Each structure stands twice: as C-alpha cells, then as structure tokens.
Amino acid sequence: MPSISPELQKIIDDFATKDLGGKASVEAVNLNDTINSSPLLVERMNLAVSQGYLKKMALNTDVNAGASYSVGGQTMNLSKNTLTDATNAHTKVQGDLVFQIGHENQHAFNAWAPAPEGFSNVAFQQFNQQVGAISISPNAVHDYSAALGSQLDVHRRDEAIAEIGGWNALVSRVAAQTHGTPSLQQMYVASPGYAADFVTQIGVAHPYSYQLKSNLSINPDMTLTASAQNIEAMGQNYFDKNGQQARLGDGHSDYRNSYATFYLSQIHANEDLQLNAYQASHHGHSPKVVMDTAGLGLKEDQIERNGLNLTYATDNGRVRHGNDQTRMSYYNTAGSVVEHHFDHTASGVNKGTYVPIILNDAANKTPELSMNPSQPEPLAPNADARAMFAHLLNAARSDQPDAMMGAMNQLSQTDFAQQRQAQDLQSVQQQQATEREQALAQKQAQELAAQQEREQPQVMQQQHEPHSRAMVR
Ligand SMILES: [Zn+2]
Numbered sequence: 223m224p225s226i227s228p229e230l231q232k233i234i235d236d237f238a239t240k241d242l243g244g245k246a247s248v249e250a251v252n253l254n255d256t257i258n259s260s261p262l263l264v265e266r267m268n269l270a271v272s273q274g275y276l277k278k279m280a281l282n283t284d285v286n287a288g289a290s291y292s293v294g295g296q297t298m299n300l301s302k303n304t305l306t307d308a309t310n311a312h313t314k315v316q317g318d319l320v321f322q323i324g325h326e327n328q329h330a331f332n333a334w335a336p337a338p339e340g341f342s343n344v345a346f347q348q349f350n351q352q353v354g355a356i357s358i359s360p361n362a363v364h365d366y367s368a369a370l371g372s373q374l375d376v377h378r379r380d381e382a383i384a385e386i387g388g389w390n391a392l393v394s395r396v397a398a399q400t401h402g403t404p405s406l407q408q409m410y411v412a413s414p415g416y417a418a419d420f421v422t423q424i425g426v427a428h429p430y431s432y433q434l435k436s437n438l439s440i441n442p443d444m445t446l447t448a449s450a451q452n453i454e455a456m457g458q459n460y461f462d463k464n465g466q467q468a469r470l471g472d473g474h475s476d477y478r479n480s481y482a483t484f485y486l487s488q489i490h491a492n493e494d495l496q497l498n499a500y501q502a503s504h505h506g507h508s509p510k511v512v513m514d515t516a517g518l519g520l521k522e523d524q525i526e527r528n529g530l531n532l533t534y535a536t537d538n539g540r541v542r543h544g545n546d547q548t549r550m551s552y553y554n555t556a557g558s559v560v561e562h563h564f565d566h567t568a569s570g571v572n573k574g575t576y577v578p579i580i581l582n583d584a585a586n587k588t589p590e591l592s593m594n595p596s597q598p599e600p601l602a603p604n605a606d607a608r609a610m611f612a613h614l615l616n617a618a619r620s621d622q623p624d625a626m627m628g629a630m631n632q633l634s635q636t637d638f639a640q641q642r643q644a645q646d647l648q649s650v651q652q653q654q655a656t657e658r659e660q661a662l663a664q665k666q667a668q669e670l671a672a673q674q675e676r677e678q679p680q681v682m683q684q685q686h687e688p689h690s691r692a693m694v695r
Contacts, residue, residue: 329342
C-alpha cells in the first residue's frame with residue numbers, strides 16, 4: 223500500500239492549517255482518510271506533487287462548487303461542505319470526494335505533463351496565438367470557427383480523461399475495501415452521482431441490475447484505460463450532456479457553451495483591441511466576425527445567461543471598456559448576411575440574461591429571425607465564467623513565469639490598464655469623437671468603478687467543478 227509522501231502531506235497540512243481549522247479538524251481528518259482509502263489516488267497524487275503539477279490545495283470560494291484545479295497555480299480546490307461530510311461513516315460522500323480528487327489530479331497531468339499526456343495548457347496558448355493572429359488580419363472576414371472548435375475539443379478530451387482518472391481512483395478505493403475486483407454494482411453504490419456516467423442502473427426498485435455503458439471498454443480489474451475509444455465514450459457520456467443534464471452556469475448550460483462563454487470574451491477583447499487600426503486602414507469598415515455556431519454547438523441563450531463579459535480590451539494601454547450595452551456582432555458563415563449579436567451579460571442591466579434582439583433598437587441593423595419575443599426573466603450570473611476570467615486575470619497579475627502569462631498577454635495589458643482607471647477614463651472621454659460615444663463614456667465611468675470593485679480575483683479556475691454532487695468539470 224503506497225502512503226502519502228512527505229511532500230504531499232505538507233500540502234495537505236498547509237491546507238488544513240490555513241483553511242480547515244487545523245490538522246485535527248474533521249475536514250482535515252476526512253481529507254487524509256479519503257486520499258488514503260484509494261491506493262491509486264495516493265500514488266497518482268504523490269507523482270503529481272513530485273513532478274510539480276500539484277503544489278497547493280485550497281478551498282473553492284464558491285460554496286456551491288465541487289472541486290477544481292487551477293492550472294496556473296497548480297492548485298486543487300476542494301469544497302468545504304464535501305470535506306465536512308466525507309466521514310468514513312458517509313461512504314458515498316467519501317466516494318464522491320475520491321472521484322473528485324482523482325478527476326482534478328488528472329487535470330494536473332493533462333495540463334502539465336510532457337506531451338502527449340499533457341496537452342491542455344499548450345492548447346490554451348495556441349488558442350490565444352490563433353485568436354491574436356486572426357484579430358490582426360487585414361482580411362474582410364475574421365473566422366474564429368476553427369480556433370474555437372479545436373479549443374472546445376481540447377476541453378472535451380481533457381474532461382473525458384479526467385473522468386477516467388476519477389473512475390480509476392474510485393476503483394482502487396472499492397477494491398481496497400472489498401479485497402477484490404469491484405463489481406459494477408459496488409462501483410455504482412460507491413458514488414452513484416459520478417458512477418452513473420459509466421454504469422447504468424436498471425430497474426425501478428431493488429433488486430437493480432447494472433450495466434456498463436456500451437461505448438466503454440473496461441479492463442478485467444475494472445479500471446479504464448485512456449484509450450481513444452474510452453476518451454470518446456466519456457466525451458459523449460460526460461462532456462456532451464445537454465444543458466438540463468449538465469446544469470452548468472446558471473443551471474441551464476452545457477459544457478460547450480460554458481467554456482465558450484469565456485473564449486468569446488477573449489475573441490471580443492482581441493477584436494476590440496485591433497478595431498481602431500483595422501478601421502483606419504479599411505475606410506472605417508469593421509471586419510466580419512464569423513463563428514459557425516451550429517457546427518460548434520454554440521447557443522446564444524446559454525452563453526448570455528452564463529454571463530458573457532465583453533468589457534475587456536485595451537487600445538494601446540488606454541481602456542476601451544464597453545459598458546452593459548456592449549454588443550459583439552457575428553455571422554454564422556462568411557457568406558451569411560444575417561448579423562447576430564452576443565450581448566454583454568456579465569454585469570449591468572442584462573446580467574445573466576438572454577438578450578434577444580430588440581426590434582426597435584436603432585443599432586440593430588438586421589433582426590434575428592428565430593428569437594423568442596418575450597424577455598426571459600433574469601437569472602443568476604454564471605459564477606464559473608466569472609471565476610474563469612478572474613483566474614486568468616489573476617494569472618496575468620501574479621508575475622509567475624508560467625505559460626499562462628504569455629498566453630494572456632493581451633488580457634494582462636487590460637488588467638494593468640484598469641489600475642489606471644482615472645486617467646484612462648479621462649483620456650477615453652476626450653477621445654470619444656461622436657455624441658454617441660460620449661454618452662457611452664459616461665456609462666463607462668460607472669461601469670468601470672463597479673467593475674474594478676468586482677474584479678478582485680479570488681481563485682483561478684481553469685477546470686472547475688460547479689456542482690458538489692454529480693457534476694465535475
Ligand atoms: Zn474537470
């Protein structure tokens with residue numbers, strides 16, 4: 223039986239001392255018990271620590287969140303509630319926690335291990351380079367479909383492999399408890415919320431029967447190999463869940479749109495950064511931003527309810543913040559004449575709300591045809607999208623020489639510029655040429671003040687687990 227290494231124990235103890243009320247607290251005891259219950263988890267965490275992929279543990283600041291892994295800080299964030307409840311007597315909660323930690327620990331490998339095992343952090347940097355290159359292109363069409371699509375595919379693969387990591391950690395726990403190869407029933411009972419993505423419980427009452435999901439190929443010892451087939455299977459069983467099943471964001475988003483909400487912010491920030499220069503060399507015209515929403519599975523209502531942030535951009539160090547009326551024009555294809563808009567919904571009057579095009583809005587040249595005319599009621603904003611953004615700003619601020627820094631160069635400029643809010647705002651106001659822009663600038667002042675207050679990043683969350691029970695992310 224492997225035991226927790228001194229280095230991992232120090233990380234656990236530091237976490238306990240700082241966040242859990244000491245090494246003897248219920249939460250700290252439960253955490254140690256939980257990790258020790260799965261020999262494979264001990265082994266994998268020891269390895270992640272020794273390789274530098276896991277450096278710290280911390281509490282998720284969102285009390286409703288499950289667990290998360292912060293790529294830039296190599297930090298695993300866990301839920302206080304889960305730690306409190308994960309006593310030996312509550313084996314299902316402890317089973318859930320084994321799964322969560324196994325899942326997060328695998329994200330650490332996916333981000334930082336040498337290729338081909340590690341890939342997610344490199345892919346993120348590539349995405350930023352691609353978006354930067356498209357945004358400065360002199361072409362009439364700026365098509366982000368491929369860049370977005372490949373990045374969403376990376377998340378799908380990352381989550382699928384993390385799911386396999388969680389499953390295998392749980393297998394090891396159940397095997398240690400039962401001194402044998404776990405049955406599907408034992409696996410299901412050990413953590414029904416998570417195991418249900420691997421095993422189907424059949425029947426309406428006892429006795430149930432249990433069936434492995436038909437797209438998985440399992441080893442004789444019940445572990446799953448991260449084969450191409452199993453990765454695709456968990457992509458289907460987990461990442462591809464619809465909004466009602468995944469319940470991300472405001473409770474209605476799927477994974478794809480939850481992640482896309484963040485990436486659209488980045489695309490907009492880059493476009494906005496380059497807009498003045500583009501217009502200066504194109505007789506005042508703007509590029510046509512294209513996103514194949516159907517092919518990418520993007521849904522404007524989910525994205526806007528998730529809290530889309532369109533206020534990040536700079537213009538040579540000057541803040542070019544939008545306000546709560548900011549819109550991002552896009553087309554579904556390069557040939558389409560139907561102009562759609564993503565609205566800023568991370569704050570302001572449209573916070574967390576789907577904003578169908580308002581037909582009498584003069585700024586809106588082409589009404590979207592498929593809109594529900596009734597305004598949905600405002601919903602809670604997407605804590606995940608905000609946390610993700612906070613994470614990136616945090617990474618940008620932190621002076622850490624990690625790869626995230628370079629990747630987020632442009633947003634870090636934004637962030638730096640925000641600290642000079644007063645003079646920036648004055649400068650922006652002076653530069654606003656038209657009456658319309660002057661009116662916007664006034665709103666920017668209020669928005670900026672509010673925004674700066676909001677942007678005190680708490681945690682960085684590249685992968686995060688928004689639900690304490692069944693959903694990990
Ligand atoms: Zn995850």
